[in-house]
Structure formats: structure tokens, C-alpha cells
Amino acid sequence: MKLINHPVLCNYYLTYRCNATCGFCDIWEKPSPYITLENFKENIRDLKKLGVKVIDFTGGEPLLHRELDQLLALAKKEGFITTVTTNCLLYPKYAERLKGKIDMLHFSVDSPDEEEHNQSRGVKCFDKVLDSIEIAKKNKERPDILFTVFEENVDKIERVWKEICRPNNLVLILNPVFEYNNVETGESLSAETLKKLVCWGKQKNVYLNEAFIELRKNGGNKIENPVCKAASTTIVISPENKLILPCYHLGTKDFQIKNNLLELYKSKEVQEIVALEGRLKECEGCVINCYMQPSFSVEINKYFWKALPSTLKYNYIKGTWKELF
Template identity: 25%
Template sequence: MTHLVRFLKKARVALRMHRRRPTFVSFNVTNRCNEACPMCSIWRDEGEDLPLAEIERIFTDLRRCGFLVSELSGGEPFLRPDLFEVFKVLDRLGFLYTLTTNGTLVTGEQIERLSDARGLLQLAVSLDSLRRDTYRALRGCDLLPDVLNTLDRIAAAPPPQPVKLNMTLSRLNYQEVFDMIRYARARGFFLSVFPVSLGGGFEHRADHPQFRASSGELREMATVFVELSRLKKEGAPLWEYSGFYEKAAGYLLQRPMGPCGAGELFVDLHSDGKLAPCIDLPTCADLRQESAAAALARMKTQSERIRSCSGASPCCYTCSYNISLTAEHPVRFVLENARRTVKLWVKKPKA
């Protein structure tokens, strides 16, 4: 994909976002995972994976409805042997897409093959801690050395797409944030930081006792996000729009979050083809059995449930409020990213 074509596609995405039109579909390519994060329940239900033919049919239908970007995750996507075939399907259909992995299974050959994924916008690797004991507590497995080895290989021979680290912030790791920024900067990576979303009964919520922070810890974590907002405005290698970090600080202090774009700007596609307004709400359609247009029409009947969720039990995911805030403030988002890019050009990362 030429730079001009990619730029035009991104411009179209930005315009559609600003108009609050359906644009993003998060897709769990598989529920299977080799980790057992207590903050996530997807790995507890392996379910079934859509075959390639069904993925192509469903995404063809979603494309007709205006969806342009897919966020590919899991589970662990690299447990799916035909993952690169999924990329080819999305490339044929003209989608842009991102990929999130825990980084424990990625081989050097697979890193090289990412160059062939024409629509890939970014590679995200989950890294919640640089301390082995803390990583084990947060991810349910003692696999930190594997992730760091993968990141060393990526830094030595980076793919053409930006690489970012995903850090879910909690009372166990918030004091590591600035070490993580330095780690990311030294390797030419970006850092994405978002607070763990508390509460049971959801796919990405944590009700484990280890996440129950005191009021003092919540205030300290909120202060971290306020500082991240300031650093982003100065050009630090942080991924999100600065307003998201301000929103995250408010979330930790239990301030109202306001409406998000669930079911309107973005939807969540499960590994078995069922569709939900977002990763935190129940499915309300099945794209194996009905068209995307019919599913989106039914999605409109979920508006009261979506409003209730954002008011009574909000989350603070980057796939919800970051996208929503970016859609509201596209110019500020572009200017912040331009400042970040200039800093990267002026000062190359150290080896």
C-alpha cells in the first residue's frame, strides 16, 4: 500500500469518526490464550473460531456498512495458525487493522512477515510490568522473559508499522509507568496506558482482590494519568490522545465518564461471529445468521442499555473512550501526534 493510499484511507477514517458513523470493529480472532490474566475472562471460554470463509463473508458485509478499521485481538491471536491468512482477507477487502498480542509466541519469521500485511496500522504488545513477580501476578503466567525476548527482536529489526506497548494500570504496577516510558523510548516504541476496569460479570473487568485499591492508591494513580496527559502534550512516546489520560484520571476518582461510541462508532465481534455494542456488553446479534445491516438496526435498540452502562458502570478502555475522544477532537489529536513524530525524527532512540 502506497503512502498516499494509506493517507487517504486514514483521512476517510478520521472523517467518518468525526461524523460518528460506524467505523471500528474489534474482533477476537480466537478466545484461546496461553496466559490467564485475572483482569480478563475471555480465556476461560475457548468457544469456537470463525473459519476463514466466514470471516471473509462477514467482513465483506461489514465493509458494505461502512466499517473501515478492525482491531484484532484475542485471546492470543498467534495461537491461530491461519492468522496471516486473516490479514490477507482484510487486505483484499481494503480494511485497515491493528494487532494486539501478548508477545510470548511471536517468532522472528512472523515479525518479518508483518511487512506483507498491507493494512496493518500498528502492532501492540501487552506488557504490564518489567518486574517478573508483578508480571506473573498480572498475567497469570511466568512468561516475562519470553515477552522481553520478542521485544528485543522487534527493536533490532522493527516492522514497518509502529509498535506500542499496552500497559493496564492497577495498584500493582502504577509506580512503574515512568520506567515503562523510558523502556519504550529507548527501543523506538510507543506506550499505551489505561486503568484496569473494575467489577465482575464482564469480559474485561477485574473483580480479583489484588486490584482493590485504597482511596489513597486511586488518587495516586489518577495523578499518574494527569502527568501522562502533560507528557503527551510535550511529545512523549505515548499513544493516546491527551484527553484520554485526563478522562482516565477522572475514572479513577469516580467522576462521570459521559457517553461513549459503543454500538455507534464501534462494535465488538466475538470469535464465534456474535456481535455486541462493545466488549463489556452482551451480544445482541449473530452475523453468521443475519446481515450486518440487520444487526446494526437491532443495535439501535440497545441505546438505553449503552447509556446505562456509561452512566452507572463505565469502563475506561482505549477501544471506547480513546476512540470517542479522538473523534471529538481530531485536530488536537493530529497536532499532538505531529509533535511526537517530530521528536522521534530529531532524536533517534538509543540502542
């Protein structure tokens, strides 16, 4: 049974540029412009009309956009929940400008060991993460630590939790790694690792969407009976001001928005693609967290019930649960 029949999330790619070179991501390899303030104003008007609640300001590295503070302020003024994930290289520089404008601020950490984390990110940024935590706390911000889980770093979760999260009273978000297109992320997560993640998800101030684990155990999305609702739950906007369908990672079609996002999204051509969500051959076996998270929240099925406890837990901690309804 479908609970919600409109998009709830916008993944707004401010730029594909990045000041890190993570091996599990290819976005930073792409040439890219930056979105314009004018286009953003036009698009959030229509995002609100479409029923979107959350805007994820993403990239690339979103803090590379010099007008990020203005973009966030506009979104907050219109009542959107805002999220930003950063590698922290630029956060100390722009923290004051961003203060109070981000509901869900995520700092990426892949290891409690400086050298290992920096190697994962392809740039020296571990010290900036620690600096950013202190600055954010002084500004009364509540960042989360986003830990991308690989087979080789799962045993580092405990140290990140004990050495970084608990002393600073931060939420630890466990993000199981996924592969897409030609981007290889190494060995798939084993059954033992998935079991460990479920146990960690039950700890205080640790967020793990258990439906992510259930989906992986079941072999991912099945095109004959898809769980993925990427195109109907999530609107993806590129730095070139294009609507990407059915999702960013497997996008097969894009449309220039031209100040008509509402009309474009409701058009016959776009809705025909939306109807194919989760059913394309590229969708077989997909476990991409970015799109499964909203997919699990709009339709009552076994994944909905698996996702519900952790979703309520996180939004209660962050104080954003009321804004979701």
C-alpha cells in the same frame, strides 16, 4: 455535533482462548471456538460497506489463531488499518508470517521487572517480550509497548520508558486500567496517579489519551448525558460469529450474523439497542478505554478536544493518519 455517523472500528474476537491468565481479565476463562476464514471474508465485505476503517484482531490471545496471517492479509487487501495486541509468547514463532500485515502492533508489558510482569500475566513471558522486540526490529516492524497502568505500578512507567522503549525507539502506550462486570482490578487510580499520567503523556514517544483522564475525573459515563458511543462507533464480533451489543464488556444482547452483517446491523432490532448506547444502567460510571477511544472521535465535545492532540500525535508517529480520512 456529530462528525461521523457510521461505525469506524471493529473489535474482532478471533477466540476467547488465551495462553496467559491475567488477573485483570476474565476472557481467558471462557470456552471458545476460533473464527472461520469463510465467515471473516463475508464479514469484512460488510464492514467495508458500513464504513469501518480499523479492525482490531483481539481475543484472548490473537496469535493462537493459526490463520491470523491470512486474516490480516485479507484485511489489508481491503484497505483496513489492522491492530494486534499480544503477550508475545507466540510472536517469535509467527513473526515472519505476520511481517508487514499489522499497522499497530502492541506488545504488553506491565513492569520492567521480569518476575513482577510474569506474575501479572500468570505465565512466564517477559523474556519473550524482549525476544519479540529484537525480532520485530529485524523485520523492520515498529511495535508499541502497551503498559496497563495500576495504582501499584505507575511508578514503573519511567523504567519501562527508559529501559525498554527509548533504547529501541518504541512508542509507550499508557492504558489506564478499568473494571467491568465482576472483574476487579484493585484500587482505583488516585488523583495523584491521574496527574502523573497526564505529565507522562507529554513525553516524546509516549501516548496517553488525555480524555481518558478527564472522563475519570468526571466520574465516568453519565447515563443522562452519555459520552459513550460504543454501539454506533464499534462493531463487536464474537468467535461464534455473533454481533455483540451494545459492547463486549457490557454486552446484553447478541445476534447470529449468518452472512448478513450489513442487513443485521441496519435492522430495526439492532438499531433500537444502538440508540440505548451509554444509557443502560450498566453504563453509569463506565470508563472502558476500548469504546471511549472511538467515542471521543466522532462527536465534538470537551472529550473530543482532550483526545485530539494525542490521537494526532500517535497516528503521525505510526504513519496511519492519512488512512483515517
